[in-house]
Amino acid sequence: MLTNSQVLAIRSRFPVFRNKIYLNSCSQGALSDAVEDGLREYVASWHEHGSPWDSWVERYEAARAQFAGFIGAAPDEVAVVPYASAGINSVASALTFDQRKKVVLGEFEFPTMGHIWLAQQKRGADVEFVRASGDVIPVEGYERAIDHKTLIVPITGICFMNGFRSAVKEIVRLARANGALTMLDDYQDCGTRPVNVRTADLDFYVTGTLKYLLGPPGLAFLYVRKELIESLRPTITGWFAQTNPFAFDVKHLDLAPSARRFEAGSPPIPNIYAAMRGIELLQGIGLDNVSAHIAGLVRALLAGAKKLGLRTKTPQDSVGPLCVLLCKDAPALVQKLAASGIVCSNRHDGLRLSFHVYNTQGDVESVLEVLERNLDLLVTGATSVSAG
Ligand SMILES: Cc1ncc(COP(=O)(O)O)c(C=O)c1O
Structure with a gap:
């Protein structure tokens, strides 16, 4: 399992994080100094x-x-x-x-x-x-x-x-x-x-x-x-x-x-x-480390979403990397998150939040804060789906 300082060292190699919280690896991975x-x-x-x-x-x-x-x-x-x-x-x-x-x-x-x-x-x-x-x-x-x-x-x-x-x-x-x-x-x-x-x-x-x-x-x-x-x-x-x-x-x-x-x-x-x-x-990071780190972030996001009463499209037991929340107006929510410096995307009525080794628990907290301020754009109250 990666330590916080190891994750921060990895994150520092991706300049996009200087100005943004990047949660859109499901569209395009962030650019590293290495690439x-x-x-x-x-x-x-x-x-x-x-x-x-x-x-x-x-x-x-x-x-x-x-x-x-x-x-x-x-x-x-x-x-x-x-x-x-x-x-x-x-x-x-x-x-x-x-x-x-x-x-x-x-x-x-x-x-x-x-x-x-x-x-x-x-x-x-x-x-x-x-x-x-x-x-x-x-x-x-x-x-x-x-x-x-x-x-x-x-x-x-x-x-x-x-x-x-x-x-x-x-x-x-x-x-x-x-x-x-x-x-x-x-x-x-x-x-x-x-x-x-x-x-x-x-x-x-x-x-x-x-x-x-x-x-x-x-x-x-x-x-x-x-x-x-x-x-x-x-x-x-x-x-x-x-x-x-x-x-x-x-x-x-x-x-x-x-x-x-x-x-x-x-x-x-x-x-x-x-x-x-x-x-x-x-x-170099090790793929086992990458998957364990992502799973921890996804668990935190899904738990936070549940606490807010949000309806998730992704099963509650998911290990990621992609978490999708059901929205009333997904494009508007993407805009709201962008205004807070959070980059993500939507497909149809789903807000896509995707996690990689460069993301942190702080990113999860930041996104949950914006979601809490915009509950009117999300579907709340219903139970989430299960993997079946
Ligand atoms: C599951 C999956 N398959 C394929 C693609 C893209 O394929 P291509 O490289 O042909 O554009 C994507 C791109 O978003 C994808 O998510």
């Missing part, structure tokens, strides 16, 4: 050498290896892509919807997940959404939907709208029992706790760097289980997906034997320089 240095290093390399593509490609391979280590995978199981949608699309393009046509996914997925699989209807996909019950998706919904016709089950780790944590273990077990593939979209959680894609028994894992990984937009990673790679041939492709991109052979499609076959064009080098520093920072 800023990474960007500077990229600029310096460009200034100094003009076109140092050899060392830039080395850095891109280093990012692949770093992320693989971060999630317990091998480097050749990781594709470096510009955004999560690119990785998901590449996988979708490699699947055929003949014997198995069903894609089973929850209503709490990030919209891109729905859009990508709905676009596959043209290629034969049969998309079935698992219905929510209030702010919870009961696992029984997946149990009813997943069958021997199911090809793949995409699962959001944490819902971006309400902070609900999917029952990943149980859903993966149901998918496995029916011979279906699984894809975890961990964008709303990766960087807040240790991840191991092997012990989680996942086929695909996707995330990007701009939220809890503390990096910039424009970089994401796709893990593909080794045993699946050679059987999948993406039809969304490009020169960086080839065995040797630098063969410059326009007439042959020679997909890389590794997960690089799920990539396409020139890698986002500036983002790689920056993002690696964010991941390094988290590794």
Whole structure:
């Protein structure tokens, strides 16, 4: 567990806290001195050498290896892509919807997940959404939907709208029992706790760097289980997906034997320089420490919200990182909090407060004070939902 002085030392590396209380990591992680240095290093390399593509490609391979280590995978199981949608699309393009046509996914997925699989209807996909019950998706919904016709089950780790944590273990077990593939979209959680894609028994894992990984937009990673790679041939492709991109052979499609076959064009080098520093920072702190710290903040926020009689969308037993409160006027509340120097966001009627290793109990108290002054904008009185 981190001490207060350790947390304050970490916080001091994120200049936004000089003027603001930052609770919007669910949109974009705060910028650290380390990530800023990474960007500077990229600029310096460009200034100094003009076109140092050899060392830039080395850095891109280093990012692949770093992320693989971060999630317990091998480097050749990781594709470096510009955004999560690119990785998901590449996988979708490699699947055929003949014997198995069903894609089973929850209503709490990030919209891109729905859009990508709905676009596959043209290629034969049969998309079935698992219905929510209030702010919870009961696992029984997946149990009813997943069958021997199911090809793949995409699962959001944490819902971006309400902070609900999917029952990943149980859903993966149901998918496995029916011979279906699984894809975890961990964008709303990766960087807040240790991840191991092997012990989680996942086929695909996707995330990007701009939220809890503390990096910039424009970089994401796709893990593909080794045993699946050679059987999948993406039809969304490009020169960086080839065995040797630098063969410059326009007439042959020679997909890389590794997960690089799920990539396409020139890698986002500036983002790689920056993002690696964010991941390094988290590794230096220790992901167990990060998750324990976040859980303490979330417990305090939820307890404070309960005391004020606020209706939460996020279950009371949540360990975070995202807590969402039901509002009468969420955009107005975001403005009120901004006027007090607190940065957060809303989705529909939910006020999103997200916590990371740089936040403190003082931040929780500050936000609760503003909420108490603005009870008219919040829904009060009703009991909160439970994880079920
Ligand atoms: C759960 C989740 N998945 C995916 C994304 C974004 O995907 P992309 O990198 O394709 O923009 C987000 C962004 O907010 C997200 O919250």
